[in-house]
Amino acid sequence: MTMEKFDAIYQRAAERKGGSDKLEALVSKPLSKDELAAIAEDRWLSAFSMKVFQSGISWAVVRKKWPAFEELFFQFRIEPLLMLSDEILEQKAQDPSIIRHLVKVMSIRNNAQMIYEARLTHGSFSRMVADWPAERITELWDYLKKHGDRLGGNTGPYTLRQMGVDTFILTGDVEAYLRNTGVIEGGKNTKRSLQAATEAFCQWREQSGRSMTEISQIIAYSTGDNHLQ
Structure with a gap:
């Protein structure tokens, strides 16, 4: 399965949260080194x-x-x-x-x-x-x-x-997205799954110029039970 481009993930998250401005207000950023x-x-x-x-x-x-x-x-x-x-x-x-x-x-x-x-x-x-x-x-x-x-x-x-560390987190929504798109299979904490998840986040980081922290949150907002009320 072809990995989804980050722009598509972002647009879906923005639509679910009522626009880019509202989405950006929800997304935290990591600290500097x-x-x-x-x-x-x-x-x-x-x-x-x-x-x-x-x-x-x-x-x-x-x-x-x-x-x-x-x-x-x-x-x-x-x-x-x-x-x-x-x-x-x-x-x-x-x-x-x-x-x-x-x-x-x-x-x-x-x-x-x-x-x-x-x-x-x-x-x-x-x-x-x-x-x-x-x-x-x-x-x-x-x-x-x-x-x-x-x-x-x-x-x-x-x-x-x-x-404030730049990290993704395998929350329920993020894990479900990675499974549904074929990025990971099997146990989420296996060496193979963690490596696959890391490689995917690195690709999205290159595409977007964003931190893994931001990408992880945007993926979570793009899926799961978190529609704008």
Whole structure:
């Protein structure tokens, strides 16, 4: 099956959203490399941790409680968290001001370790992410899954997008589009599917001059149950 040109995808999305102006207002753009590199490492850990806790729980509930998480976990500063023993983390996991989930609380220290180790190799976790080539973005997803804790599936990619990294996300709408057009087959997280998806996004990037972040959102708006009400 011939891959659809990006212009056709864009026009369909614009029609569904009431015109180009309204579509553009919905589409977010990634940060620059310099902006990504300037992000403090504690903000990465806070973002990863929030997404971990939001898995299977109301996102609004987690956001409401997040100031308490920030206070209890030293504003997610890396070094103090690495010094916490299992016993202290178990005590913190029982604090009524947060969502009490021991396994997820333990992931905070584990992901602090991931960020610290990246710092040793790349100067900072932020610099590593900033320098990661967009055409290999799914390898960064894999890095987070392998070196982090509970960052597999869409948790890692969603956090990257939220923080301003140029990445596509295999949401339900995007995955369905890629399947219906024959870009991917089989499991969406297989090496073959991820490579095929990446190659498709790289082609659309060349055609449009847009980021993968923008393209991913425009594809989602061009399909699925998101018609303008």
